[in-house]
Amino acid sequence: MKLFTTLLCSLFFAATVFAGCPSKTIKGKVVSFDADSKTLTVKQGKKEKQVQVSSKTELDGFECPTKLAAGDSISIDGCNCSSKKASKIALAKK
Numbered sequence: 001m002k003l004f005t006t007l008l009c010s011l012f013f014a015a016t017v018f019a020g021c022p023s024k025t026i027k028g029k030v031v032s033f034d035a036d037s038k039t040l041t042v043k044q045g046k047k048e049k050q051v052q053v054s055s056k057t058e059l060d061g062f063e064c065p066t067k068l069a070a071g072d073s074i075s076i077d078g079c080n081c082s083s084k085k086a087s088k089i090a091l092a093k094k
Contacts, residue, residue: 026051026076027092030068040065040089042074051076052085061091 028044038053053065062068078087 026079028074030070030072030074032070033065033068035066038065040068040076040086042076050084051079051089053089054085057086058088059090060088065089 026042026044026049028042028049031041031043031048033040033053040051040053042049042051059065068074073092075090075092076086076088077090079085
């Protein structure tokens with residue numbers, strides 16, 4: 001009985017760990033960047049997503065998000081649903 005209870009508790013604990021939104025890579029094209037709010041808008045298919053760029057965000061292939069032009073292909077890593085902050089933004093290879 002103890003083994004069954006332990007197994008059941010472990011299963012519920014594992015379910016709560018994986019219940020959050022996974023940080024999948026977002027691949028899309030740049031729509032705009034708002035320098036005041038530091039928000040990058042990316043079009044992924046028909047949907048537009050907004051991502052916060054912080055001082056801790058690693059930029060790969062460019063120095064500053066203001067240098068991104070509309071239509072540039074980028075990939076965003078480490079963006080979770082709760083904070084909407086990206087950990088890495090990279091220019092996609094053409």
